[in-house]
Amino acid sequence: MNKEFIKSVLEKVKQEKLSIDEALERLKTLPFEDIGFARIDHHRELRRGFPEIIFCEGKTILQIKAIAQRLWKKGNLIVATRANKEVYQAIKDVVPEVIYYPEARIVAGGKAKPIVNKEKFILVISAGTGDIPVAEEAKVISQLMGNKVETLYDVGIAGFHRIIEEKNLLTTANVLIVVAGMEGALPGLVGGLVDKPVIAVPTSIGYGASFSGISALLGMLNSCSPGIGVVNIDNGFGAGYFASLINNMNISINKL
Numbered sequence: 001m002n003k004e005f006i007k008s009v010l011e012k013v014k015q016e017k018l019s020i021d022e023a024l025e026r027l028k029t030l031p032f033e034d035i036g037f038a039r040i041d042h043h044r045e046l047r048r049g050f051p052e053i054i055f056c057e058g059k060t061i062l063q064i065k066a067i068a069q070r071l072w073k074k075g076n077l078i079v080a081t082r083a084n085k086e087v088y089q090a091i092k093d094v095v096p097e098v099i100y101y102p103e104a105r106i107v108a109g110g111k112a113k114p115i116v117n118k119e120k121f122i123l124v125i126s127a128g129t130g131d132i133p134v135a136e137e138a139k140v141i142s143q144l145m146g147n148k149v150e151t152l153y154d155v156g157i158a159g160f161h162r163i164i165e166e167k168n169l170l171t172t173a174n175v176l177i178v179v180a181g182m183e184g185a186l187p188g189l190v191g192g193l194v195d196k197p198v199i200a201v202p203t204s205i206g207y208g209a210s211f212s213g214i215s216a217l218l219g220m221l222n223s224c225s226p227g228i229g230v231v232n233i234d235n236g237f238g239a240g241y242f243a244s245l246i247n248n249m250n251i252s253i254n255k256l
Helices: 003-014 020-027 044-048 061-073 085-094 129-144 167-172 186-191 208-221 236-255
Strands: 032-034 039-041 078-081 099-101 106-109 121-126 148-152 175-180 198-202 228-230
Touching: 003 020, 039 061, 061 078, 061 085, 078 085, 078 129, 085 106, 106 129, 121 129, 121 167, 121 236, 129 148, 129 175, 129 198, 129 236, 148 167, 175 186, 175 236, 186 198, 186 208, 186 228, 198 208, 198 236, 208 228
Parallel strands: 121 148, 121 175, 175 198, 198 228
Antiparallel strands: 032 039, 078 106, 099 106
């Protein structure tokens, strides 16, 4: 439930095209709707500027469809993460407008937030090709939240000359998301080259001693390079969301 939806309801009441009781019926699920297995937060876009996200892992197809249908009914942008093709087809049955980002495993429908300032951009970096799915999740979320996004993939420290050659791109980015598995060293290297916030994303990519991303997570938390924030293992969504908050905050400050 966004501002436009509520304004349209109030405008119809003002124009006597909608009765007060009908308006109350449409707004009764503000701030949330209890459907038994989920309490859908329709108030989130008003409160935080972006609607509730459907995290698909652990949910049944029927649960996902029901949540998506109710979010869409309230005029919200639909975003479902960790979604496979089966989930996409299921959501498409109730929200035909959705599209699928297979590499990011994201289903989205509705209008993304407009880009406020195209001069400010988020740079998403992956250490290896195997880290790209998590990087793509961060990229798509950042784009849906109204940000210009650039990418720089497969520039891990085993061949650090690859990223040094892109120093101009690094230094002109407003926020950097660095996705890496193995020992997770790349964010520290990037942090030593830029004066902007770096969001480190450990991935579960790596051999046995990487412990499904724990080694990368601990390496990033222990980085000696200042200015680095770390999200959880494989959490491209969290990184993209956090980067968007920083990017938009800087835009607001620059307008003062």
